Amino acid sequence: MRESHIMKIHYGTALAAIGLVAVHILMRLTQGFAESLEYESVIANYRFLPYAGLLEIILILLSIHGFNGLRVILLELKQGQTYEKAVSYGCIAAMIALIAYGSRTIFMTNMGLM
Amino acid sequence: MNPHDEHKEGIGGMANPGRYGIERVAYWLMRLTGLGLLGYFVAHIYETSNILKGRVGWEEFLALTQTTEGHIFMTLVIGMCVFHTVNGIRVMLGHGGVGVGKPARPDYPYLPASQNARHKMGIYSAIVLAAVAMMYGMAVMFGE
Numbered sequence: 001m002r003e004s005h006i007m008k009i010h011y012g013t014a015l016a017a018i019g020l021v022a023v024h025i026l027m028r029l030t031q032g033f034a035e036s037l038e039y040e041s042v043i044a045n046y047r048f049l050p051y052a053g054l055l056e057i058i059l060i061l062l063s064i065h066g067f068n069g070l071r072v073i074l075l076e077l078k079q080g081q082t083y084e085k086a087v088s089y090g091c092i093a094a095m096i097a098l099i100a101y102g103s104r105t106i107f108m109t110n111m112g113l114m
Numbered sequence: 115m116n117p118h119d120e121h122k123e124g125i126g127g128m129a130n131p132g133r134y135g136i137e138r139v140a141y142w143l144m145r146l147t148g149l150g151l152l153g154y155f156v157a158h159i160y161e162t163s164n165i166l167k168g169r170v171g172w173e174e175f176l177a178l179t180q181t182t183e184g185h186i187f188m189t190l191v192i193g194m195c196v197f198h199t200v201n202g203i204r205v206m207l208g209h210g211g212v213g214v215g216k217p218a219r220p221d222y223p224y225l226p227a228s229q230n231a232r233h234k235m236g237i238y239s240a241i242v243l244a245a246v247a248m249m250y251g252m253a254v255m256f257g258e
Contacts, residue, residue, distance in 0.1 A: 007209075011206050011209075014202055014206070015206075018199055021195075029254070033254050033255060034180070037176060037180075039165075039169045039172050039173060042165055042172070043165070046165070059159070062155055063155075066148075066151070066152040066155055067152070069148045069152065070148075070149070070152055073145055073148070073149070077125065098155075098156060098159060101159060101160075101163065102159045102162075102163075104163070105159070105162055105163045105165065105166060108166055109165055109166065114165070114166045114168065
């Protein structure tokens with residue numbers, strides 16, 4: 001994929017994440033920071049399908065943005081065909097692993113499989 | 115010949131935050147806050163997975179974060195998040211040609227048109243907003 005396309009995805013995921021993370025943080029503040037972290041409150045959040053969907057979208061957006069940012073930083077430090085491929089594929093693998101791990105928490109809690 | 119050739123310093127010379135003004139400081143802060151936020155994000159995903167261990171597992175792990183040290187760490191995360199967001203919007207606007215000035219013939223003293231007062235204001239605004247958000251975050255976390 002062309003770097004210009006990757007940067008458009010990088011900026012797009014950033015802008016989308018700003019709005020959605022703001023909603024995620026405001027949800028903590030609507031009922032008091034400490035109260036919102038109580039077990040029942042967190043379970044209720046995960047069981048509420050639109051909110052679980054929001055968490056899943058934030059997880060995907062921030063994973064793409066974060067690991068592409070890491071890839072850009074690492075490619076600034078050193079260049080070379082093997083190094084660049086290793087960094088790019090390594091970041092994609094880490095991104096997929098993090099999305100899979102986070103999705104497991106969201107799906108299992110949403111469906112009550114715990 | 116200049117006995118101290120900055121081009122021979124490699125990455126160290128390029129990255130020196132004390133030489134090229136606030137723009138280079140912003141460059142460093144953007145990368146450091148990005149790495150810090152990625153680290154926090156991975157830790158946050160692991161932290162929230164403790165909900166699968168039930169009430170006891172969740173409350174045990176939550177107790178580790180609901181300490182003075184935990185709140186100070188969260189304050190730093192808030193600051194990193196706000197700076198990265200505001201400075202990121204400035205960078206995006208700059209890449210889109212907003213606020214970088216009109217193309218002109220390079221004349222002595224060769225001041226880059228893109229490193230102008232508008233973008234410097236953007237960087238300082240990002241730092242000030244991050245500080246304000248950190249103070250608000252501390253008021254919320256330590257106020258309860």
